[in-house]
Amino acid sequence: MREIMKKKVSIIIPCHNEEASLRQLYAGVTEVTGALPDYEWELLFINDGSTDGTLQVIKELREGDGRIGYADLSRNFGKESAMLAGIDYATGDCAIIMDADLQDPPALIPEMLRWWEEGYQDVYARRKSRGKESRVRRRLTLAYYKLLQRTSRVNVLQNVGDFRLLDRKCLDALRQLRESERYTKGLFCWIGYRKKEIEFDRGDRVSGSSSYSMWALINLAIEGITSFTTVPLRIATLMGFVISFLTIIYIAYFLVKTLLYGDPVRGFPTLVIVTLFLGGVQLFSLGIIGEYLGKVYHETKRRPVYLVNEYSEPNETEKN
Numbered sequence: 001m002r003e004i005m006k007k008k009v010s011i012i013i014p015c016h017n018e019e020a021s022l023r024q025l026y027a028g029v030t031e032v033t034g035a036l037p038d039y040e041w042e043l044l045f046i047n048d049g050s051t052d053g054t055l056q057v058i059k060e061l062r063e064g065d066g067r068i069g070y071a072d073l074s075r076n077f078g079k080e081s082a083m084l085a086g087i088d089y090a091t092g093d094c095a096i097i098m099d100a101d102l103q104d105p106p107a108l109i110p111e112m113l114r115w116w117e118e119g120y121q122d123v124y125a126r127r128k129s130r131g132k133e134s135r136v137r138r139r140l141t142l143a144y145y146k147l148l149q150r151t152s153r154v155n156v157l158q159n160v161g162d163f164r165l166l167d168r169k170c171l172d173a174l175r176q177l178r179e180s181e182r183y184t185k186g187l188f189c190w191i192g193y194r195k196k197e198i199e200f201d202r203g204d205r206v207s208g209s210s211s212y213s214m215w216a217l218i219n220l221a222i223e224g225i226t227s228f229t230t231v232p233l234r235i236a237t238l239m240g241f242v243i244s245f246l247t248i249i250y251i252a253y254f255l256v257k258t259l260l261y262g263d264p265v266r267g268f269p270t271l272v273i274v275t276l277f278l279g280g281v282q283l284f285s286l287g288i289i290g291e292y293l294g295k296v297y298h299e300t301k302r303r304p305v306y307l308v309n310e311y312s313e314p315n316e317t318e319k320n
């Protein structure tokens, strides 16, 4: 028996088709864990429906290292859901969420732990540079964060990904948030707790390509807005109000004009413009309402966020 219980740190790694980078990631992580023997470690891989040999690689790594556990999801549920699976299974006093593609450097872990020991409960890494990315993508991302920040009550942080250390309290809080359409970045902010920001340079993927296409990002963006703010609904209402008001004035103007001067067949362009404009506004507003209605629809089904095919816990629970 040891006199002092070591604190346990879980590392959660969502993986989707990452067979090429896993070993390198594992090497990087073991280097860090080796230098920090005062902690007990748990490496938790979440295989998010990979179609390549990811699961095989994880199993092989687990053979050689008793600290490794994994959950194999029944299909690809997306990173947001995979992260929740990791948070559910993590048994540590704190957990660090990391990408499998080495874009989140393991070298940052010691610093995160230092702040955690100081009493911070959510130590998140902010990217100083964003690695290789197109200018359009960067611009759009920045504009998006600004919009989100202005319209929602939670302060969703810019340039902050999912790479962070979460105290047990944060993990327990996140486990309670079971919404199926998850925007985890916002949830981290929503739960609160003592936060500490550290900075890092985000590198490029070591292999493979980002699973997020432009389209997936647009979807995630809409997810973010609709999960955290109902301002678009408000805008639709206001727009409706203003336009109705203007229309009343316009109607009055036409009535008076017709009564005073009669009505030769003119004004066709006006008619077309007004019809098209109103039609457009109506469709847009309906779309917004539909977005929220769709959300309500999905949440009312109360489906689990992910399904697990197989879970293997780490072999070794404190062996020394």
Ligand code: UDP
Pocket: 013, 014, 015, 016, 017, 018, 048, 076, 077, 078, 079, 080, 082, 098, 099, 100, 101, 103, 205, 209, 210, 211, 212
């Ligand atoms: N990922 C996942 N499920 C998915 C897509 C991605 O678990 O459906 C994982 C992926 O394996 C990686 C992390 O989430 O560990 C980040 O993915 P990616 O590198 O594609 O995103 P980006 O770095 O471009 O934000």
Ligand code: MG
Pocket: 099, 101, 103, 205, 210
């Ligand atoms: Mg990546």
